[in-house]
Amino acid sequence: MRLYLLGLLALFSSVTAAYTLEQFQFDDPKQTLQFQKLIEELRCLVCQNESLASSQADLAQDLRAEVYEMMQSGKSREEIVDFLVARYGDFVLYDPPLKPATYPLWFGPLLLGILGLLIWVRVIRSKKRAADRELSEAERQRLQELLQDADGDGKQA
Amino acid sequence: MIPELGHFSLVLALALALIQATVPLIGSFIQRVPWMRQARALAWGQLLFSLIAMGCLLQAFLTDDFSVVYVATNSNSLLPEIYKVSALWGAHEGSLLLWATLLAAWGAAVATFSRNLPLPVVARVLSVMGMVGIGFLLFMLLTSNPFERIFPMPREGRDLNPLLQDPGLALHPPMLYMGYVGFSVAFAFAIAALIGGKLDAAWARWSRPWTTVAWIFLTLGIVLGSWWAYYELGWGGWWFWDPVENASFMPWLAGTALVHSLAVTEKRGAFKSWTVLLALFAFSLSLLGTFLVRSGVLTSVHAFATDPARGTFILVFLCVVIGGSLALYAWRAPAVSGGGRFELLSRESVLLANNLLLSLFTALVLFGTLAPLIYEAMGWGKISVGFPWFNTMFVATMPFLAFLLGVGPLTRWKQDEGERLVKLLWPAFLGASIAAVFGGIFTPLESEHWFLIPLGLGLAVWILIAHMLAIWDRLKHKSGLGALFRDFAGGGRSFYGMVIAHLGVAVFIVGVTLVSHFGIERDVRMSPGDVQEESGYQFHFLGVENHRGPNYMAARGHFQVTRDGELVAELWPEKRSYFTSAKPMTEAAIDWGFLRDLYVSLGEPVGDGDWAVRLYYKPFVRWIWLGGLLMALGGLITLTDRRYRVLAKSAGKRTT
Numbered sequence: 001m002r003l004y005l006l007g008l009l010a011l012f013s014s015v016t017a018a019y020t021l022e023q024f025q026f027d028d029p030k031q032t033l034q035f036q037k038l039i040e041e042l043r044c045l046v047c048q049n050e051s052l053a054s055s056q057a058d059l060a061q062d063l064r065a066e067v068y069e070m071m072q073s074g075k076s077r078e079e080i081v082d083f084l085v086a087r088y089g090d091f092v093l094y095d096p097p098l099k100p101a102t103y104p105l106w107f108g109p110l111l112l113g114i115l116g117l118l119i120w121v122r123v124i125r126s127k128k129r130a131a132d133r134e135l136s137e138a139e140r141q142r143l144q145e146l147l148q149d150a151d152g153d154g155k156q157a
Numbered sequence: 158m159i160p161e162l163g164h165f166s167l168v169l170a171l172a173l174a175l176i177q178a179t180v181p182l183i184g185s186f187i188q189r190v191p192w193m194r195q196a197r198a199l200a201w202g203q204l205l206f207s208l209i210a211m212g213c214l215l216q217a218f219l220t221d222d223f224s225v226v227y228v229a230t231n232s233n234s235l236l237p238e239i240y241k242v243s244a245l246w247g248a249h250e251g252s253l254l255l256w257a258t259l260l261a262a263w264g265a266a267v268a269t270f271s272r273n274l275p276l277p278v279v280a281r282v283l284s285v286m287g288m289v290g291i292g293f294l295l296f297m298l299l300t301s302n303p304f305e306r307i308f309p310m311p312r313e314g315r316d317l318n319p320l321l322q323d324p325g326l327a328l329h330p331p332m333l334y335m336g337y338v339g340f341s342v343a344f345a346f347a348i349a350a351l352i353g354g355k356l357d358a359a360w361a362r363w364s365r366p367w368t369t370v371a372w373i374f375l376t377l378g379i380v381l382g383s384w385w386a387y388y389e390l391g392w393g394g395w396w397f398w399d400p401v402e403n404a405s406f407m408p409w410l411a412g413t414a415l416v417h418s419l420a421v422t423e424k425r426g427a428f429k430s431w432t433v434l435l436a437l438f439a440f441s442l443s444l445l446g447t448f449l450v451r452s453g454v455l456t457s458v459h460a461f462a463t464d465p466a467r468g469t470f471i472l473v474f475l476c477v478v479i480g481g482s483l484a485l486y487a488w489r490a491p492a493v494s495g496g497g498r499f500e501l502l503s504r505e506s507v508l509l510a511n512n513l514l515l516s517l518f519t520a521l522v523l524f525g526t527l528a529p530l531i532y533e534a535m536g537w538g539k540i541s542v543g544f545p546w547f548n549t550m551f552v553a554t555m556p557f558l559a560f561l562l563g564v565g566p567l568t569r570w571k572q573d574e575g576e577r578l579v580k581l582l583w584p585a586f587l588g589a590s591i592a593a594v595f596g597g598i599f600t601p602l603e604s605e606h607w608f609l610i611p612l613g614l615g616l617a618v619w620i621l622i623a624h625m626l627a628i629w630d631r632l633k634h635k636s637g638l639g640a641l642f643r644d645f646a647g648g649g650r651s652f653y654g655m656v657i658a659h660l661g662v663a664v665f666i667v668g669v670t671l672v673s674h675f676g677i678e679r680d681v682r683m684s685p686g687d688v689q690e691e692s693g694y695q696f697h698f699l700g701v702e703n704h705r706g707p708n709y710m711a712a713r714g715h716f717q718v719t720r721d722g723e724l725v726a727e728l729w730p731e732k733r734s735y736f737t738s739a740k741p742m743t744e745a746a747i748d749w750g751f752l753r754d755l756y757v758s759l760g761e762p763v764g765d766g767d768w769a770v771r772l773y774y775k776p777f778v779r780w781i782w783l784g785g786l787l788m789a790l791g792g793l794i795t796l797t798d799r800r801y802r803v804l805a806k807s808a809g810k811r812t813t
Contacts, residue, residue, distance in 0.1 A: 024680075036678070043541050049399050051543075054392040056740075094543025101537055105528055109521050109550055116513040124506055127427075127499050142359075 024068045041094045163213025164304040170206035171294040177287030181280035193280035197268035204261040224310040227303045233316035235708035243327030244317045250303035257293040259338040281349035300467045316737035325385035333378030337443035339371020344440035347433045351489040356429045361422035372412045373792040380785035391743030391758045393773045398547040403526045404446035411439040414515035430490040441479045500572040507565040514558045521550045559616040563623030589619035613670030620663040624656045651798040658791025665784025671777040684767045692774040695719045709735040714759045730759040
């Protein structure tokens with residue numbers, strides 16, 4: 001019984017400090033969605049890869065409240081993000097902003113994609129010209145031997 | 158005493174691995190049959206001693222031997238037995254032991270099922286696997302010994318991380334590791350072929366079933382992990398592009414490309430050097446994945462080891478394996494290129510595009526995962542690359558793959574006519590358009606990604622109808638359902654396996670599209686007796702009571718969900734406080750359904766007996782995992798294809 005009470009105590013002392021699902025009331029349901037989306041895209045800086053929306057850390061709670069206050073006072077999404085970036089750096093944003101330092105991150109994939117396309121075109125071109133080289137009879141025989149393939153029809157998609 | 162036995166077994170396994178890595182290999186060059194013959198016995202020996210080590214560690218867990226550091230840090234006398242077993246691989250040292258044991262098991266499997274392979278090939282394959290084994294055993298013995306003792310012995314263990322005390326996570330690592338380690342077989346076959354200079358269709362046929370098996374396990378492992386994250390972490394998500402998730406996804410992507418590329422190599426003798434390269438990459442990414450998680454270089458929920466000595470070993474090991482295999486590739490691969498002619502419109506061409514897209518996306522995931530590290534190391538500032546970036550990249554590349562998925566199975570090898578394809582595929586195009594329009598009607602206009610719903614539904618229907626057409630095209634000269642069954646029972650397993658795996662992709666797309674855009678999440682404050690209405694369901698909150706588990710205390714909420722006055726489900730979400738952990742754990746309660754999940758997670762008491770509660774309505778969320786399971790099932794069916802059965806039979810004849 002004592003263990004039971006101790007457990008309860010532990011439970012409540014730890015949870016009263018941690019509010020995960022506070023009530024943030026907005027007049028406009030649209031704002032609620034905006035708020036939800038925004039805190040999902042912000043990183044809890046002291047956690048291991050958790051968003052402000054899902055974290056229970058003290059810092060996350062403070063920041064959630066702060067974002068809420070800012071939204072209530074009519075600040076736009078950009079203003080809030082700028083404020084947080086000024087304070088914590090780009091690390092706070094799960095969606096890396098587009099700026100010279102992140103060009104590789106955003107345009108690198110595009111270059112890679114173009115490279116892939118070029119490879120595809122090149123291979124197709126060379127293969128169109130390539131001699132039609134089926135397995136030679138000797139090779140085919142060797143394959144059969146190696147595989148001990150009794151029926152050897154090899155018919156499948 | 159028993160932990161020491163385990164320790165010695167590891168040393169013995171290492172000794173055997175050293176012999177296995179050298180003697181058969183040398184034997185294959187100087188053509189000494191007895192030397193090559195050693196390989197099989199050595200592989201079995203490695204498995205034996207790895208299993209003994211596993212058994213010793215298990216014994217330490219089951220008897221609460223807290224004089225073993227690993228047990229003391231990952232178990233507790235109150236821990237339920239089942240989790241004492243899974244705690245074996247619950248942290249760094251033990252998971253390495255599991256890795257090494259599974260590697261030995263794959264080696265023994267190769268030794269057993271390779272009766273019809275030429276002896277030099279078997280010898281080389283097992284030698285390469287022995288080399289990988291050396292790496293892991295040395296890593297364990299030098300930096301991460303699971304049998305290390307502590308004195309004085311602590312009276313109680315620190316307990317297994319409560320997040321891991323769950324059946325889903327007990328199974329997840331072995332599945333995932335079976336996949337990771339399984340790619341070592343494809344890797345070993347590739348290296349053996351490079352060494353021998355024989356990259357032929359026979360090589361592709363040998364390594365194909367092994368690759369498929371590994372791919373199946375990896376698929377199941379990822380599905381399990383995602384499902385676990387969904388119900389255990391309590392935020393209703395199933396994928397976060399967390400570095401650790403990416404670490405398992407990259408080998409999967411490369412492995413998927415490999416499975417397709419192997420098909421071309423086996424059928425047409427083309428893409429040989431590319432297939433080899435993919436085999437090298439799939440395993441390299443598996444290693445990278447294992448170590449990214451273990452080295453602690455990444456900040457993520459899963460990383461539980463931070464130690465520079467380990468980091469250095471890992472770096473050197475990765476360099477040797479990846480650098481060494483690529484060097485060998487650069488040296489030998491040009492000698493084995495080749496393959497036949499094919500046209501722009503041909504199955505080869507579509508599969509090439511498939512491979513390039515999968516490789517491109519693998520590269521992007523790798524880049525996005527490592528970018529924060531690169532930026533920090535180069536002093537370019539600290540950045541986060543999170544789900545918005547990955548989602549953008551996913552949406553920019555994968556729809557093309559899904560489109561090709563509909564075209565590929567209907568396209569002929571070597572050369573096809575556009576006209577024929579259009580004639581065949583128009584019903585799929587029509588169906589996809591109708592689905593897209595239908596999706597568009599239900600898309601809320603203010604939705605930011607309005608085009609994704611029509612796109613997703615359209616592509617899913619496209620894949621579905623295209624594969625129905627592929628079956629029809631295949632059987633058009635026969636008639637009736639009987640023909641379908643006869644074909645399935647006969648030589649068509651490989652084809653039908655492919656169809657089922659591809660339909661899994663369609664099912665997955667439907668799940669992802671619908672749950673991402675129509676899923677609802679609400680945070681509410683409820684007092685006992687309150688009712689909340691959500692998507693036609695009424696959530697009645699009856700209250701919270703205390704509940705005692707084996708090693709935790711819980712506040713357990715009670716909800717009744719009704720619809721039109723009828724009881725749909727009773728849900729008991731919990732807030733658990735483990736005796737050994739300060740952080741409370743959320744146990745969500747889920748009423749699962751084929752078309753929707755109702756998900757309740759209990760938040761915090763907010764005063765006056767009220768509780769903060771999170772309610773989710775998740776339409777079609779099960780389809781995400783169902784899709785993954787179908788992919789795995791498809792893989793399994795291809796393994797029963799006649800050509801493998803024929804192989805097995807002829808192998809049986811030989812041994813008797």
